[in-house]
Amino acid sequence: MRKVTNVRKYQKENVYEAFNKRLDYICNYFDHLIVSFSGGKDSGLMLELVHRYYEENNLADREIAVSVYYLDYEGNYQETKDYIERSMGKYPDFDYYHICMPVSASCGISMSQSTWLPWDPEHPELWLNSVPEGAIHLENHNFPFFEIGMSDYDFQSKFCQWLHQEKKAERTAVLVGIRAQESLNRFNAVTRDETFSRFGTTNYSHRIFHNVFNFYPMYDWLFEDVWVANAKFSFDYNHLYDLYFQAGVPFKSMRVANPFHQCGVSSLKLYQALEPETWGKLIGRVNGANFAAIYGGTIALGYRGVSLPKGHTWETYVDFLLKTLPEDIREVYLKKFQSSLTYWTKNGGALPQKVVSELEETNLQFENLGTPKNNRNYKQEYELVRFKKYPDDVPIKNFRLVPSYKRMCVTILKNDTSCQYMGFGQTKDELQKKKEAMKKWESFL
Numbered sequence: 320m321r322k323v324t325n326v327r328k329y330q331k332e333n334v335y336e337a338f339n340k341r342l343d344y345i346c347n348y349f350d351h352l353i354v355s356f357s358g359g360k361d362s363g364l365m366l367e368l369v370h371r372y373y374e375e376n377n378l379a380d381r382e383i384a385v386s387v388y389y390l391d392y393e394g395n396y397q398e399t400k401d402y403i404e405r406s407m408g409k410y411p412d413f414d415y416y417h418i419c420m421p422v423s424a425s426c427g428i429s430m431s432q433s434t435w436l437p438w439d440p441e442h443p444e445l446w447l448n449s450v451p452e453g454a455i456h457l458e459n460h461n462f463p464f465f466e467i468g469m470s471d472y473d474f475q476s477k478f479c480q481w482l483h484q485e486k487k488a489e490r491t492a493v494l495v496g497i498r499a500q501e502s503l504n505r506f507n508a509v510t511r512d513e514t515f516s517r518f519g520t521t522n523y524s525h526r527i528f529h530n531v532f533n534f535y536p537m538y539d540w541l542f543e544d545v546w547v548a549n550a551k552f553s554f555d556y557n558h559l560y561d562l563y564f565q566a567g568v569p570f571k572s573m574r575v576a577n578p579f580h581q582c583g584v585s586s587l588k589l590y591q592a593l594e595p596e597t598w599g600k601l602i603g604r605v606n607g608a609n610f611a612a613i614y615g616g617t618i619a620l621g622y623r624g625v626s627l628p629k630g631h632t633w634e635t636y637v638d639f640l641l642k643t644l645p646e647d648i649r650e651v652y653l654k655k656f657q658s659s660l661t662y663w664t665k666n667g668g669a670l671p672q673k674v675v676s677e678l679e680e681t682n683l684q685f686e687n688l689g690t691p692k693n694n695r696n697y698k699q700e701y702e703l704v705r706f707k708k709y710p711d712d713v714p715i716k717n718f719r720l721v722p723s724y725k726r727m728c729v730t731i732l733k734n735d736t737s738c739q740y741m742g743f744g745q746t747k748d749e750l751q752k753k754k755e756a757m758k759k760w761e762s763f764l
Contacts, residue, residue: 334540335368335548341523341536342372346383348518349532351488353479354387354413356406358399358557359575360545361496363406365537367554369494370410379412384486388416390475391454392424393437394447398559399575404451405555417454418478420462422471436468480528491531499538542570633711633724640731648736655738656727660709663722667705670720675702677715684708 330337345352354369356362366387372378373385389407407415423434438446440457450456457467464477483491518524523535549556563573627636637656641649662668669691670678678685688703710723719726719740730740737743 334537334544337539338368338536339372341534342369342376344521345492345494345534345536346376346378346381349488349490349492350383351483351486351491352383352385353482353491353493354385355475355493355495356387356389357496357575358389358395358403358406359496360549360556360560360573361498361537361540363402363496363556364545364548364554365494365496366406366409367552368537368548370413371552373410373412384488385413386416386482386486387413388418388478388482390422390471391417391419391437391451392471393419395575396559396562398562399557400448402555402557402559416478416482417451419450419454419456420460420465420474421457421467422474423468424471434470440467476527480531483528483531489530493527493531493533495533495535496537497535498540498542500541627725633728637724637727637731640728644731651736652727652731652738655741655743658743659722659727659741663704663706664709665705667703668722669701670704671717672700672702674715674717674720675704677717678704678713678721681714683710683713 332340352369354362354366356366369385373383378385387407389403391403395403403417407417419438421436421438421440424437425434438450438457462478462481464481465474479491479493516526518526518532518534521534523538525533527533548554557575559575560573627633628639631639641652644652667686667688675687684707686705686707688705691701691703706722710721712725713721713723715721722741726741730738733740735741
């Protein structure tokens with residue numbers, strides 16, 4: 320009988336009471352709190368809740384310091400810029416860091432680039448906004464770890480480590496406003512079984528450095544809880560959400576983030592209606608913005624069911640799409656696609672047992688090689704599968720997990736040059752190109 324994990328358990332206390340209990344626990348062990356602030360609804364509420372707790376529990380007398388940082392991606396709606404301005408420096412007891420640095424940010428709209436560089440020092444004429452007064456930027460920063468072009472996630476991790484040392488804290492808790500309801504990845508982040516990277520047995524924590532831990536104390540809040548709290552306590556919030564609501568944007572698509580991130584492609588076109596002046600700057604900033612605004616959320620970008628053009632198989636459609644790409648981008652895809660072909664038809668790959676059961680109901684030809692012989696700690700039962708012929712299409716529910724030429728098509732249409740949709744990570748060549756890009760910018764430091 321298969322083991323059932325991650326079962327929901329409803330408590331008597333509400334999410335606000337649970338949040339305060341979690342801060343009680345954190346503040347018993349940590350003398351420095353960092354609020355990771357993005358300008359969105361969750362991190363904005365986190366800032367307000369932490370301040371309310373700070374005052375009610377006299378954290379100043381307990382010598383617990385609070386820092387707030389905001390990583391500015393250069394382009395934002397005016398409502399977001401206004402909200403950031405209202406929030407940074409709002410509570411005098413907190414320390415604030417408004418950061419405008421050229422870090423590599425995800426780009427989900429361009430056929431020729433998988434990342435873009437906010438605050439690019441070589442092209443200030445293209446910046447969507449000027450550097451806000453009082454912000455930390457390339458000319459005035461004192462980050463010894465910084466390299467132009469480093470990934471935004473790497474920057475944030477190293478920034479928190481640096482700030483921990485600057486504050487001479489014994490332990491630093493980075494409070495991140497992610498909620499399990501938002502995505503399966505976020506749900507997994509707070510329900511995983513492994514314990515080596517936690518703080519103690521706290522499943523909503525993750526170690527990022529010695530004595531520096533991420534905590535997700537709002538992980539069980541629902542979308543409705545966020546707005547109930549804002550209304551109940553009369554908290555300030557980003558009024559862009561009001562415009563989103565008036566424009567009929569679905570709740571799950573109401574995002575405040577890097578404007579070219581793949582999660583925001585479907586709502587990129589809203590800049591045209593809400594802020595046409597900003598939109599004019601966006602289409603000149605990153606190649607593909609206008610195309611994504613027109614076709615984002617449609618089958619053209621692989622965000623809905625992709626249909627096969629008449630006269631094509633998925634294999635021939637892959638070939639057609641590859642021929643439309645610049646040579647260097649085409650080679651990136653070809654290398655990874657060939658790796659997938661070899662892996663699934665020569666070595667075989669591990670799939671969940673329930674997916675293998677689905678495959679057995681199809682006409683696809685494959686060998687079941689049994690239990691994987693490796694040291695990975697799987698959360699469910701897996702079986703090793705080797706295909707006799709690489710599938711053109713896979714007519715099962717868990718389509719994304721299984722190799723196919725159709726999955727390759729979706730990857731191209733999503734502009735996913737890293738092929739994350741197919742389960743790939745960065746290759747050594749990609750990491751080398753990243754290092755070369757960083758080296759190019761050393762003269763600016």
